Amino acid sequence: MILGMTTQNPNTACMCGSYSYEVPVHEDVSGDKVWQLKVTGCTATTQRRFAAGHDAKLKSLIIQAGAGGHQVRRIERDTVVAKDAVRVAADLGWEDLVRDAIARGSS
Numbered sequence: 078m079i080l081g082m083t084t085q086n087p088n089t090a091c092m093c094g095s096y097s098y099e100v101p102v103h104e105d106v107s108g109d110k111v112w113q114l115k116v117t118g119c120t121a122t123t124q125r126r127f128a129a130g131h132d133a134k135l136k137s138l139i140i141q142a143g144a145g146g147h148q149v150r151r152i153e154r155d156t157v158v159a160k161d162a163v164r165v166a167a168d169l170g171w172e173d174l175v176r177d178a179i180a181r182g183s184s
């Protein structure tokens with residue numbers, strides 16, 4: 078932490094916390110559907126897009142979603158946008174990196 082900075086900009090929520098994906102667990106005979114929610118669990122605030130190291134956290138989340146064939150959701154206020162993982166990565170400038178990682182099956 079750096080004290081004594083003179084910037085007036087308030088911190089805003091780290092972007093990684095607005096992304097998630099869901100993994101289907103099961104659907105029972107009554108039609109109830111159960112998913113496991115995957116998130117970064119981030120509550121950090123920052124002057125930048127991401128808190129330190131959280132771009133890596135988000136890359137990992139997106140790669141895991143893509144490797145599992147799951148869409149990634151971005152939640153911003155009351156709007157939810159779901160896209161293929163590689164398209165989410167492209168929005169963030171990580172398309173090649175994420176596509177390669179998904180192709181390798183790594184996370």
Ligand SMILES: [Zn+2]
Binds near residue numbers: 117119127
């Ligand atoms: Zn974060």
